[in-house]
Amino acid sequence: MKFHNDTSMRHVISLVIENESGALSRVSGLFSARGYNIESLTVAPTEDASLSRMTIVTSGSDDIVEQITKQLNKLVEVVKVVDLSESAHIERELMLVKVRATGKDRDEMKRLADIFRGRIIDVTDTTYVIELTGTQAKLDSFVGAIDAGLILETVRSGICGVGRGERVLKV
Amino acid sequence: MVLTGAEIVIRCLQEEKVDYLFGYPGGAVLYIYDELFKQDKVRHVLVRHEQAAIHAADGYARSTDKVGVALVTSGPGATNAVTGIATAYCDSIPMVVISGQVPTAAIGQDAFQEVDTVGITRPCVKHNFLVRDVRDIARTIKKAFFLARTGRPGPVLVDIPKDITAQKCEFDYPQSVSIRSYNPVLKGHQGQIKKALQLLLEAKRPMIYTGGGVVLGDASDKLATLVRKLGFPCTNTLMGLGGYPATDRQYVGMLGMHGTYEANMGMHYCDVLLAVGARFDDRVIGSPAHFASEPRKIIHIDIDPSSISKRVKVDVPIVGDVGEVLGEMLAALDATTEKPDQESLAGWWKQIEEWRRRDCLKFNQSDSGLIKPQYVIQKLWEVTGGDAFVTSDVGQHQMWAAQYYKFDKPRRWVNSGGLGTMGFGLPAAMGVQLAHPGSPVACVTGEASIQMNIQELSTCKQFRLPIKVVMLNNRYLGMVRQWQEIFHGNRYSESYMDALPDFARLAEAYGHVGIRVDQPGDVEGALREAFKRKSELVFLDIQVDQTENVYPMVQGGKGLTDMILSAEDL
Numbered sequence A: 001m002k003f004h005n006d007t008s009m010r011h012v013i014s015l016v017i018e019n020e021s022g023a024l025s026r027v028s029g030l031f032s033a034r035g036y037n038i039e040s041l042t043v044a045p046t047e048d049a050s051l052s053r054m055t056i057v058t059s060g061s062d063d064i065v066e067q068i069t070k071q072l073n074k075l076v077e078v079v080k081v082v083d084l085s086e087s088a089h090i091e092r093e094l095m096l097v098k099v100r101a102t103g104k105d106r107d108e109m110k111r112l113a114d115i116f117r118g119r120i121i122d123v124t125d126t127t128y129v130i131e132l133t134g135t136q137a138k139l140d141s142f143v144g145a146i147d148a149g150l151i152l153e154t155v156r157s158g159i160c161g162v163g164r165g166e167r168v169l170k171v
Numbered sequence B: 001m002v003l004t005g006a007e008i009v010i011r012c013l014q015e016e017k018v019d020y021l022f023g024y025p026g027g028a029v030l031y032i033y034d035e036l037f038k039q040d041k042v043r044h045v046l047v048r049h050e051q052a053a054i055h056a057a058d059g060y061a062r063s064t065d066k067v068g069v070a071l072v073t074s075g076p077g078a079t080n081a082v083t084g085i086a087t088a089y090c091d092s093i094p095m096v097v098i099s100g101q102v103p104t105a106a107i108g109q110d111a112f113q114e115v116d117t118v119g120i121t122r123p124c125v126k127h128n129f130l131v132r133d134v135r136d137i138a139r140t141i142k143k144a145f146f147l148a149r150t151g152r153p154g155p156v157l158v159d160i161p162k163d164i165t166a167q168k169c170e171f172d173y174p175q176s177v178s179i180r181s182y183n184p185v186l187k188g189h190q191g192q193i194k195k196a197l198q199l200l201l202e203a204k205r206p207m208i209y210t211g212g213g214v215v216l217g218d219a220s221d222k223l224a225t226l227v228r229k230l231g232f233p234c235t236n237t238l239m240g241l242g243g244y245p246a247t248d249r250q251y252v253g254m255l256g257m258h259g260t261y262e263a264n265m266g267m268h269y270c271d272v273l274l275a276v277g278a279r280f281d282d283r284v285i286g287s288p289a290h291f292a293s294e295p296r297k298i299i300h301i302d303i304d305p306s307s308i309s310k311r312v313k314v315d316v317p318i319v320g321d322v323g324e325v326l327g328e329m330l331a332a333l334d335a336t337t338e339k340p341d342q343e344s345l346a347g348w349w350k351q352i353e354e355w356r357r358r359d360c361l362k363f364n365q366s367d368s369g370l371i372k373p374q375y376v377i378q379k380l381w382e383v384t385g386g387d388a389f390v391t392s393d394v395g396q397h398q399m400w401a402a403q404y405y406k407f408d409k410p411r412r413w414v415n416s417g418g419l420g421t422m423g424f425g426l427p428a429a430m431g432v433q434l435a436h437p438g439s440p441v442a443c444v445t446g447e448a449s450i451q452m453n454i455q456e457l458s459t460c461k462q463f464r465l466p467i468k469v470v471m472l473n474n475r476y477l478g479m480v481r482q483w484q485e486i487f488h489g490n491r492y493s494e495s496y497m498d499a500l501p502d503f504a505r506l507a508e509a510y511g512h513v514g515i516r517v518d519q520p521g522d523v524e525g526a527l528r529e530a531f532k533r534k535s536e537l538v539f540l541d542i543q544v545d546q547t548e549n550v551y552p553m554v555q556g557g558k559g560l561t562d563m564i565l566s567a568e569d570l
């Protein structure tokens, strides 16, 4: 039996939480107080406005992630918690990148955006804003593909996740 | 019926049958105090410091099965309460704290006496609320009591801005409340219970280790029945004392850092461990790696899933209320014809008796002229017939009280285990005494701890609380000094208590009886005298041996079997 194993794995935890002021700080406070990692956290109300859906990307050994889900479940305002990484699921992240788009770079930027199925959503004489969604890896490779010197800003949403097929997280 | 917010607060407390409210007034709670004044169902106990209000509510809750209730004002009132709230949180004590807040419009304006009380207390409450609408007061208070007392209990804070206590609305106290996101599991999983029973019946060297959960869940009768039916040894944590009768032969004493030799050895070398409402604290099992070095199967009953497999991996987790689960186990045990393995059990008991013969708690009163602190507690136990409520502060005296006062009943031992809050003992005793008028209540304390809330002697006078303060005066921050002696080469950095007051006269100045004791032969007489004075607070300043240490001792981070048994082991 191995217990305190150190093999740290990435986990995507999805939760349904009461849409109340303070609920977010309870979750983020829990992570900082107990020293758990947060790679990203996204939250917004669901179709039922009394509830919010949150996706947290964290990493830790199995026993730490087990504690994370238990501690999240223990928060009074948390309705449901699932570790999406336990089975098939989809992850998407949105990124807005503002790039320098002048001279020959202007065409090159457009071409790259097309290859990555990005959209140019703001155009000036000298800049583009490119909108891109996909997995974290796809966004990373887009950022890697363009000349770092041309990036003016990147804004990423953190990932949203959902289980595949009939697996539904609902109250 | 249309009432003001303040009236609603008081009506809610009446509906919850709150008899004592511990508190301290201030600007933000003036409307609430005005309503308190106009009624006599909820009795207010005016403390001398908000920390004491919380500890008193805490002592009240620990010694009964009720929720303790406190009221404080905004800003400094709330921050003074934080240590008390954290103390209750660490030991899972049911409590509702109502705090005043600056008016809604002033929130966020750096107003006078404004602090973010909900933010400050968030990490040390089970839950908290900021009420933003007078129409929410009743439902919020109902929820607060519900959350405080159900599941794993804990303190719940309700912060109410002043303007809301003046506004009016229709009052209707909800008879029940449900929270969709909060559904503690009470009944144990049948399959798991069966597995657990099988393991217990096959055990060769079983041990039953129980904690605060048995006391909080009022399950000590069921525990005793199970322990006796199985014939297994039982040990209690510091928080679990009284959960199993200490004078019973199957009891092997407290375990952990200052636990008995037999309890720690039994815990380490057992092959099947049944953990009941206990959370494998670091002061209980020492190093988890060392604990895991001996193979054993662990069954763990706890109402909080996050207590299970947190520090020690468990083989058979059972989430549920101790009372429910032990009841189900007893029923399953009655239904089977199988019996524990008597032959192995006899061998195991033989081993335990051998460990017990080390008599690790022995001490020698006679060979010095100094009063041994252990002797004082032993006499306290004798003089009170083992039937007093005993609160304590934090330090060596706390450990001696835990080791030498044999608690046969639950809720008699009231101490701060998780946070280890000096200053807890006296105010906690106030809550205990109010909950049990006429019962003997002793506060075992040290000359350092008592000074952290000594102002409460004034509250005791006002409310005629005949507490017996048993102060083991060693003129040292004894527990700190002990660690410095063992781990820091006898460098007693700032652990000496200088410029001590004459405590007996100080008690007299507050209007109580003070007695100083410095001869071993006077200890018993002084204790008898104190408990004879049924209507007076008696403060015993007992001058004890300054150099005494608490043994056995497992050094922090070491294994349970690595015990220092006496000064000779150093």
Ligand SMILES: Cc1cc2nc3c(=O)[nH]c(=O)nc-3n(C[C@H](O)[C@H](O)[C@H](O)COP(=O)(O)OP(=O)(O)OC[C@H]3O[C@@H](n4cnc5c(N)ncnc54)[C@H](O)[C@@H]3O)c2cc1C
Residues within 6 Å of the ligand: B090, B091, B092, B151, B152, B153, B210, B211, B212, B213, B214, B216, B217, B236, B237, B238, B239, B240, B254, B255, B256, B257, B258, B259, B276, B277, B278, B279, B280, B281, B283, B284, B301, B302, B303, B304, B307, B320, B321, B322, B323, B394, B395, B398, B399, B416, B417, B418, B419, B420, B421, B479
């Ligand atoms: C100076 C000092 C020295 C100490 N030395 C020792 C020592 O030698 N030995 C020792 O044991 N402790 C010692 N402690 C105390 C220690 O720090 C812990 O507070 C204590 O060990 C925890 O006790 P527990 O495991 O019973 O848990 P508690 O804190 O009492 O927790 C109770 C557990 O029961 C569960 N529970 C609550 N209600 C229910 C219910 N209805 N049904 C099921 N489960 C429930 C809770 O979820 C929780 O997991 C010391 C403290 C101090 C200050």
Ligand SMILES: Cc1ncc(C[n+]2csc(CCOP(=O)(O)OP(=O)(O)O)c2C)c(N)n1
Residues within 6 Å of the ligand: B393, B394, B395, B396, B397, B398, B420, B421, B422, B423, B445, B446, B447, B448, B449, B450, B472, B474, B476, B477, B478, B479, B480
């Ligand atoms: C509020 C607080 N501050 C500091 C400590 C650390 N501490 C633990 S025991 C102790 C000494 C207590 O001295 P005393 O009350 O005289 O008891 P003794 O150990 O001498 O019996 C201290 C300072 C604590 N537990 N609580």
Ligand SMILES: [Mg+2]
Residues within 6 Å of the ligand: B395, B446, B447, B448, B472, B473, B474, B475, B476, B477, B478
């Ligand atoms: Mg002392």
